Structure formats: structure tokens, C-alpha cells
Amino acid sequence: MNILVINAGSSSLKYQLIDMTTESILAKGLCERIGINGSNIEQKAGGKLYKKTLPLKNHVEAFGALVDALTDAEYGAVPDLSSIGAAGHRVVHGAEAFTGSVLIDDTVMQALRDNIPLAPLHNPANIMGIEACRAVMPDVPMVAVFDTAFHQTMPRRAYLYGLPYEYYEQYKIRRYGFHGTSHRYVTARAAQLLGRPIEQLKLISCHMGNGSSFAAVEGGRSIDTTMGLTPLEGLIMGTRSGDIDPTVIEMLMTSTGMSLADVMSVLNKRSGLLGLSAGLSSDWRDVKIGAQTGNDAALRAAEVFAYRAKKYIGGYIAAMNGCDAILFTAGIGENDSFARALILKGMEYLGITLDPERNQTREEALISADESRVKVFVVPTNEELAIARDTLALTGTIYTRYHSPAIERSLV
Numbered sequence: 001m002n003i004l005v006i007n008a009g010s011s012s013l014k015y016q017l018i019d020m021t022t023e024s025i026l027a028k029g030l031c032e033r034i035g036i037n038g039s040n041i042e043q044k045a046g047g048k049l050y051k052k053t054l055p056l057k058n059h060v061e062a063f064g065a066l067v068d069a070l071t072d073a074e075y076g077a078v079p080d081l082s083s084i085g086a087a088g089h090r091v092v093h094g095a096e097a098f099t100g101s102v103l104i105d106d107t108v109m110q111a112l113r114d115n116i117p118l119a120p121l122h123n124p125a126n127i128m129g130i131e132a133c134r135a136v137m138p139d140v141p142m143v144a145v146f147d148t149a150f151h152q153t154m155p156r157r158a159y160l161y162g163l164p165y166e167y168y169e170q171y172k173i174r175r176y177g178f179h180g181t182s183h184r185y186v187t188a189r190a191a192q193l194l195g196r197p198i199e200q201l202k203l204i205s206c207h208m209g210n211g212s213s214f215a216a217v218e219g220g221r222s223i224d225t226t227m228g229l230t231p232l233e234g235l236i237m238g239t240r241s242g243d244i245d246p247t248v249i250e251m252l253m254t255s256t257g258m259s260l261a262d263v264m265s266v267l268n269k270r271s272g273l274l275g276l277s278a279g280l281s282s283d284w285r286d287v288k289i290g291a292q293t294g295n296d297a298a299l300r301a302a303e304v305f306a307y308r309a310k311k312y313i314g315g316y317i318a319a320m321n322g323c324d325a326i327l328f329t330a331g332i333g334e335n336d337s338f339a340r341a342l343i344l345k346g347m348e349y350l351g352i353t354l355d356p357e358r359n360q361t362r363e364e365a366l367i368s369a370d371e372s373r374v375k376v377f378v379v380p381t382n383e384e385l386a387i388a389r390d391t392l393a394l395t396g397t398i399y400t401r402y403h404s405p406a407i408e409r410s411l412v
């Protein structure tokens with residue numbers, strides 16, 4: 001069965017078509033600048049590149065272009081739509097309504113709309129993606145996979161803010177956490193690598209990319225994570241500040257005359273590595289090269305980034321009263337030995353010792369020293385595959401029902 005995995009943004013639509021018999025990618029593509037001048041689609045399938053600039057006024061048109069690309073006689077991956085068994089959609093915020101992935105129906109769509117106030121930037125785009133998919137492929141069963149769902153197991157001591165409790169009761173203001181699909185995938189893989197049931201393990205998953213979050217996963221359940229009500233909380237990220245004293249917002253508004261929206265934009269788009277490096281770059285590669293070649297602004301950004309990360313790891317070891325393994329994943333976590341070494345330097349007291357040579361890897365590998373009580377791994381994440389697996393698990397029977405030759409014969 002082939003599964004289409006969709007990640008819809010406000011002006012973009014990323015997709016992969018995955019053959020689940022081999023879990024291999026048949027096609028991978030991106031529609032960009034939807035609703036903006038110069039919209040285009042790019043797809044790679046079977047080693048061939050399909051590229052078109054064409055007007056895509058909305059997500060439905062983008063979906064039409066995606067189907068044309070996937071089924072293109074020369075550059076496509078499948079002959080027609082009947083080769084797509086199901087679609088899995090990434091949805092950012094499932095709030096408290098969703099503790100796992102679900103088959104999409106009208107009730108689910110309404111719950112997604114109800115969650116918009118909690119994720120005004122992300123959920124409307126995800127909903128547009130689902131609606132477009134439903135319009136273009138009405139007969140294909142669909143599944144929603146939530147970034148927040150994995151963290152719904154957090155106990156209240158981890159998810160509540162120190163605010164008047166009524167704000168949680170009335171407005172659901174609490175910590176939700178994100179990147180759950182990645183943390184779930186990486187921790188499940190780590191259990192395989194360790195050769196132990198996940199129920200027995202205490203793991204810290206470090207997803208470090210442009211957006212970064214860590215999760216403390218005990219017995220396969222997330223018990224704490226660094227992101228909160230939104231993905232702004234926690235670690236230093238490419239352009240996001242991570243944790244700050246909320247009074248910073250008031251001070252910035254009074255001392256600079258910026259509006260609340262301006263300050264929120266600074267915290268989301270001009271802070272983190274970009275802000276700390278005085279505008280040098282939000283990209284870790286640039287910060288790293290600067291830090292290694294004597295640029296003090298880059299060094300300071302790298303130091304703050306690594307120090308915040310180290311404190312969270314220490315905190316999670318305390319929260320779980322131990323740790324079997326620390327897992328590094330995503331763009332920085334998978335690729336950068338310098339970042340991993342900077343974060344884990346001086347943690348021998350907690351039983352963590354990296355092996356400098358093993359740490360040079362950019363692939364799945366054990367990178368801790370033999371004497372390290374806590375094992376450290378690089379585990380490449382694969383959120384698309386995780387979404388596809390959930391989609392298969394929830395739709396497999398429907399697909400078999402609709403595509404079983406025996407049933408089709410009996411229907412004729």
C-alpha cells in the first residue's frame with residue numbers, strides 16, 4: 001500500500017509518497033508560494049526531477065498540481081490516484097483532545113477548528129491541507145498525526161504553569177510540547193538499538209534542528225518536554241528565544257515603543273542563534289564555523305545554546321531519577337559532532353562520557369565511550385515514516401476492504 005504523507009504550511013505543501021511494503025520513498029515534493037506570485041512545484045521521483053512554475057491560488061490548486069506531478073507519465077511515481085491507499089497529515093496542535101493519531105472525519109475536523117486559538121499560526125494551514133486533500137481525493141481515507149499527542153502523557157506537575165489554575169480550566173493554558181512524532185520515533189528506535197523493551201527505559205530525546213526540543217521519555221511515555229503552550233518555550237533555537245522571563249516583554253515594549261506583536265515577532269524570528277550572534281546567522285553551521293574561527297558573537301551564541309541544552313538534560317535525569325540513553329536527532333543533532341560535544345562536556349558526574357572518535361558520525365551510531373554509564377546515540381529521525389506507519393495502522397483494514405479483489409468481485 002502507498003501512503004501519501006502531507007505537511008501543509010500556510011503557503012507551502014510538503015509531501016512524500018511512501019511504499020509501505022518496503023517503507024521506501026516513491027516520490028518527494030514541495031509546492032511553494034501558494035497564493036503568492038511565482039508559486040511552483042518541485043518533485044523527485046525515480047531519480048527524475050519534475051519542476052514547474054504555475055499559478056497555485058490556494059491549497060486545492062496545489063493539491064491538483066501534486067496529483068498531476070505524482071501521476072505524470074514521465075516524471076511521476078504512480079499511474080493514477082487509485083495507487084494511493086491513504087493519506088497521513090501532520091497536524092501541529094491536537095491540544096488535549098488528541099492523545100494519538102486518528103482517522104479523519106467531520107468530528108475530528110471540528111475538533112481541529114476548535115484548537116485554532118491554541119495554534120493560530122499552524123492549525124489553519126494544516127486544516128487547509130486536509131480540506132484540499134479531501135476535495136481532490138474524496139475516497140482516500142485520511143489520518144491526522146499530531147505533534148502534541150505523544151506529550152499528552154505528561155503529568156500535571158510537568159504541564160502546568162505556575163499561573164492561577166482558572167486559566168488552565170478556562171483557556172487550556174498549559175504546556176503541550178511539540179515534535180512528538182519525532183521523539184516517539186527516535187525513542188522507539190533507541191529501544192531496538194539497546195535491545196530492551198521501551199517500557200524498561202529512561203531516555204532523553206534531543207531533537208535539535210531549526211526548532212529544537214528535548215523530551216524525557218520514561219517507559220515509552222513522555223513525562224516532560226522543553227516546548228510549552230507553543231514551540232517558543234525551552235531551548236535556544238535558530239530564531240526563537242526559548243525560555244525568558246515574561247517581564248522582558250514588558251520592558252521591551254516600554255523601552256523601545258514596540259507593540260506586543262512586534263515583540264512577539266522579535267522572540268520568534270529575531271532571537272535565538274540569530275539574535276545572540278548579533279545577526280550573523282540562524283543556521284548552526286554558520287554559528288559553528290564562526291565559533292571555531294574566533295568570532296566572539298558566534299561563540300557566545302553557541303555557548304548559550306549548549307548551556308541551556310545541558311541544563312535541560314541534567315534536569316531530565318533528575319526528573320526520571322536516571323537515564324539509560326541520550327539520543328541526538330534532526331539537522332544539528334544528527335550532523336554536528338561539535339554541538340553534541342559542547343552540550344555533553346563536563347557531564348561525567350552524571351555518568352555521561354562521549355567517545356570523540358565515535359562522535360564524528362553523521363549516521364545512526366553509538367557515540368558514548370565504553371565506560372559511559374549513560375549511552376549516547378545518534379538516531380536519525382523520520383517523521384514522515386512515523387506518520388505513514390500510523391496511517392497504515394489506522395487505515396490498513398479500510399484499504400483491504402476497498403481493494404480486496406474478493407470483495408470487489410462480490411460487489412460486482
Ligand code: AMP
Nearest residue numbers: 209210211283284285330331332335336
Ligand atoms: P532541521 O530543522 O532539522 O532541518 O535542521 C536545521 C539545522 O540543522 C540548521 O541549523 C542547520 O545548520 C543544521 N544542520 C544541517 N546540516 C548540518 C550539518 N551537516 N552540520 C551541522 N549542522 C547542520
